[in-house]
Amino acid sequence: MPRWFNTAGPCRPEMNYTLPTARRIPRVPELIDQQAYFVVHAPRQVGKTTSLLTLGSELTAEGRYAAVLLSMEVGAGFPDDTGAAELAILDAWRGAALSRLPAELRPPPWPEVSPGRRIGAALQAWSRACPRPLVVFLDEIDALAGDVLISILRQLRDGYADRPAGFPWSLALVGLRDVRDYKAATPGSEADRAGARLGSASPFNIKVRSLTMRDFNAAEVTELYLQHSADTGQIFTPEACARAFELTQGQPWLVNALAKEAVEELVVDRTQPITPEVLDAAKEELIRRQDTHLDSLAERLRETRVRRIIEPILAGRRCRCRRMICVMCWIWGWCGGLRWAGWWSQIRSIER
Numbered sequence: 001m002p003r004w005f006n007t008a009g010p011c012r013p014e015m016n017y018t019l020p021t022a023r024r025i026p027r028v029p030e031l032i033d034q035q036a037y038f039v040v041h042a043p044r045q046v047g048k049t050t051s052l053l054t055l056g057s058e059l060t061a062e063g064r065y066a067a068v069l070l071s072m073e074v075g076a077g078f079p080d081d082t083g084a085a086e087l088a089i090l091d092a093w094r095g096a097a098l099s100r101l102p103a104e105l106r107p108p109p110w111p112e113v114s115p116g117r118r119i120g121a122a123l124q125a126w127s128r129a130c131p132r133p134l135v136v137f138l139d140e141i142d143a144l145a146g147d148v149l150i151s152i153l154r155q156l157r158d159g160y161a162d163r164p165a166g167f168p169w170s171l172a173l174v175g176l177r178d179v180r181d182y183k184a185a186t187p188g189s190e191a192d193r194a195g196a197r198l199g200s201a202s203p204f205n206i207k208v209r210s211l212t213m214r215d216f217n218a219a220e221v222t223e224l225y226l227q228h229s230a231d232t233g234q235i236f237t238p239e240a241c242a243r244a245f246e247l248t249q250g251q252p253w254l255v256n257a258l259a260k261e262a263v264e265e266l267v268v269d270r271t272q273p274i275t276p277e278v279l280d281a282a283k284e285e286l287i288r289r290q291d292t293h294l295d296s297l298a299e300r301l302r303e304t305r306v307r308r309i310i311e312p313i314l315a316g317r318r319c320r321c322r323r324m325i326c327v328m329c330w331i332w333g334w335c336g337g338l339r340w341a342g343w344w345s346q347i348r349s350i351e352r
Contacts (some may be wrong), residue, residue, distance in 0.1 A: 001014075001015065002231060002232070003015055003016055003017055003227070003228075003231055004016060004017070004260070004264070005017055005228070005256040005257075005259045005260040005263070005264075006018075006256060007045070007253060007256050007257045007260055009049075010049045010050040010053055011047070011050045017224055017227040017228055017256075018050070018224075019216070019220055019223060019224055021047065021050060021051035021054045021055065022051075022055070023220075024047065024051060024213045024214050025040065025051050025052075025055070025211065025213060027209070027211055028040070028052075028055060028172070028211065029055070029059075031170065031172075031208060031209065031211075032059070032065070032067075032135055032169070032170040034170075034208070035163060035164060035169055035170055036170055036208040036209065037156070037160060037170065037171045037172070037204075037206045037207055037208060038170075038171075038172050038173075038207050038208050038209045038210065038211060039172065039173045039174075039178055039179060039204075039207050039209070039210040039211065040052070040137075040172050040173070040174045040175075040210075040211050040212070040213070041174070041175055041176060041177050041178050041210060041211075041212055042176070042212045042213040043176060044176065044253070045252060045253030046213050046215065046251070046252050046253070047213060047252050048139070048174055048213060049069065049139055049174075051213065052069045052137040052139070052172070052174060053069050053100075055067070055137075056068050056069050056100065056135070056137060057100070059135060060100075060101065060102075060105070063132075064132065064133070065132055065133050065134070065135045065169065066101060066105040066130050066131075066132045066133070066134050066135065067134075067135035067136075067137075068096065068097060068100050068101055068135070068136060068137070069096070069100070069136075069137045069139055069174075070092070070093045070096050070097075070136055070137065070138055070139065071089075071092055071093075071096065071138075071139045071140050072089055072138050072139065072140050072141050072143060072144055072152070073092075073139070073140035073143045074088040074089060074091075074092045075088055075089045075143070075144050075148060075152075076140075076143040076144055076145070078148065079145060079146060079148060080147075081148075082115055082116050082147055082148050082151045083115025083116070083118070085144070085148045086115060086116075086118035086119055086152075087118065089119065090110050090118060090119070090122055093107070093122070094106075094107065094110075104131060105130055105131070105132065107122065107125070107126040107129070107130075108125055108126065108129045110122045110125065111124075111125050116151050116155075117155065119152050119155045119156070120155030120156065120158055120159045120167075123136070123156075123159060123167055123168055124159055124162065124166055124167055126168075127162075127163070127164070127165065127166055127167050127168055127169075128165065128166055133164050133168075133169035133170075134164075134168045134169055135168060135169055135170045135171070136168050136170075136171050136172075137171075137172045137174050138171065138172065138173050138174060139174045139175070140174070140175060141173045141174060141175045141182075142175035142176055142177050142181075142182050143175070144182075145182070149182055153179075153204045156171065156204065156206070157204060157205070157206050160206045173204065173207075178210045179204050179207065179210070214250075215248075215249060215250035215251050215252065216245075216250035216251075216252060216255055217245075217250055218241075218242070218245040218250070220250065221241055221244050221245045221248070221250060221255055222236075222238075222241040224255065224256075224259075225240075225241055225244070225259060225274075228259065228263060232263075232270045233270055233271070234263060234267075234270040234271070234272070234273070234274065235273040235274065236259075236273070236274045237273050237274065237275055237276075239275065239276050240273075240274045240275050240276050240278065240279055242276075243276035243279050243280070244258055244259070244279055247279065247280075247283055254286075257282075257286055258279050258282045258283060258286070259274075259282075261282035261285055261286060262274050262278050262279055262281075262282045265282075265285070266278050266281055266282060266285075
């Protein structure tokens with residue numbers, strides 16, 4: 001089966017063009033060896049899930065750990081019911097363990113405990129029953145909010161002192177934001193509309209470090225595109241690879257989306273090369289379509305704290321610090337990871 005450029009969900013090396021994931025999260029194995037609890041946060045579609053799925057599989061295959069990525073997202077459907085959110089999350093965990101771990105490393109039956117204790121009790125029981133140190137990556141943690149989120153963070157903090165025999169050896173919270181930016185209010189509430197955030201790492205003050213994932217560098221963009229050339233014979237010219245990096249600054253979703261549009265829609269004849277002009281046309285089509293990633297960015301631009309930083313950049317004004325774009329203002333990368341200022345004026349036109 002031919003491989004393709006993936007723009008939706010985790011990449012699978014046998015189906016998608018991919019790059020080695022360890023390059024972009026080099027500190028994580030070291031933190032795991034140190035029994036650390038830590039945070040991995042980065043914008044959507046930069047490879048968090050793909051990287052940690054792969055790392056979990058590799059660590060488990062090595063035989064030292066039982067390492068697995070588990071999703072918290074289904075709990076978001078129960079914003080006012082911590083017990084129901086816990087049950088949904090645990091059901092999803094069991095399904096993930098069935099798919100990703102050998103039988104001897106899967107969790108035992110979940111303990112029967114009171115609501116507000118189910119996540120901690122489940123991790124405790126699993127750690128005690130597992131023949132290897134348990135390592136868990138809790139993906140989409142910031143899909144949760146309010147009381148549900150705070151309850152789960154406090155359960156993790158409560159069990160931390162019992163590791164490694166009675167709680168996971170190492171644990172990572174994985175999402176778009178660092179802990180202090182997790183939503184402190186129930187979705188839809190007045191506080192939520194006002195943008196209430198935790199503002200502190202206190203409910204999870206056991207974290208050793210917060211990590212983010214870097215984008216592709218220019219050489220990696222070329223490396224990814226050359227996989228397509230090797231598989232199909234269709235050439236990305238050196239100038240096209242350079243133009244792709246100029247347009248995207250290596251943001252993984254954009255790198256893949258540009259190439260996907262170019263090879264699947266604009267130049268389907270594999271004997272014809274991909275040139276800078278083709279990628280420019282692909283860029284215009286992505287902006288016109290407002291694909292999910294761009295649409296998500298446009299939504300973020302409506303947030304007050306983001307607009308306060310983005311508007312001076314779009315207008316070419318200096319920030320209060322008197323620099324055109326100061327170090328602190330680099331947090332605009334948080335609002336989507338689209339670090340390519342040449343597109344901002346065009347994206348702004350979507351808002352009008």
